[in-house]
Amino acid sequence: MRAIAISIIAGLVSLIGPGALAADANxxxxxxxxxxxxxxxxxxxxxxxxxxxxxxxxxxxxxxxxARQLSQALQAPHPRMPERGLSRDEAADIAAYIATLK
Ligand code: HEC
Known part of the structure; x- marks a missing residue:
């Protein structure tokens, strides 16, 4: 039973792709x-x-x-960007979104 549950979860994770669980591209x-x-x-x-x-x-x-490097870079505001910095989660989500544009 446990093995089945684990393989289902592993299947889902591989379907969604690495990192997708942590960051929300939408x-x-x-x-x-x-x-x-x-x-x-x-x-x-x-x-x-x-x-x-x-x-x-x-x-x-x-x-x-x-995407990971980009999300780190996004936590530091760049020169002409709005004052408001991005939180770690926001930066990760935006980086995940940008990764979908490949
Ligand atoms: C007020 C205008 C402005 C806004 C709003 C803005 N940016 Fe930028 N961004 C720029 C400019 C101008 C550059 C290029 C010059 C620079 O790096 O300062 C840039 C550069 C970048 C780069 C580096 C691009 C490269 O060529 O390597 C990234 C990544 C980036 N922005 C992401 C974002 C993200 C994500 C947001 C929203 C959270 C955002 N920017 C909002 C003006 C803006």
């Missing part, structure tokens, strides 16, 4: 809309836009992109 998308969309292109939309900030889709496609 919440990250919501946060990105609220906090980042003013300056960043936050979806796959490829329309050329005259913005200084990198589109999230192109950040995700860079070689060596790593």
């Amino acid at each position: 919440n990250g998308a919501e946060l990105a809309r609220r906090w980042c969309a003013a300056c960043h292109l936050i979806t796959h939309n490829r329309l050329p836009m005259p913005l200084a900030a990198s589109p999230f889709g192109s950040i995700a496609k860079r070689p060596g992109f790593n």
Whole structure:
């Protein structure tokens, strides 16, 4: 019985993918809309836009992109970002969302 439960859980985890249980990409998308969309292109939309900030889709496609590193970087506000820093969970969720744009 226990072995069955464990294999079901393992199956679910492998289905969702590593890290997905900790971070919530849907919440990250919501946060990105609220906090980042003013300056960043936050979806796959490829329309050329005259913005200084990198589109999230192109950040995700860079070689060596790593959601964990990004989420750490996001906890430090970058120069022109709003004063409000992101919490660890918010940063992780946004990084998980950006990872879905690969
Ligand atoms: C007021 C405008 C503004 C907002 C809002 C903003 N950013 Fe930025 N962001 C920038 C600019 C400008 C740059 C590029 C220059 C720099 O790094 O300071 C940048 C750079 C970045 C980079 C590095 C990009 C690269 O090319 O490596 C990341 C990652 C990033 N922003 C994430 C976010 C996230 C996540 C949010 C929302 C929580 C956000 N930004 C909100 C203006 C903004």
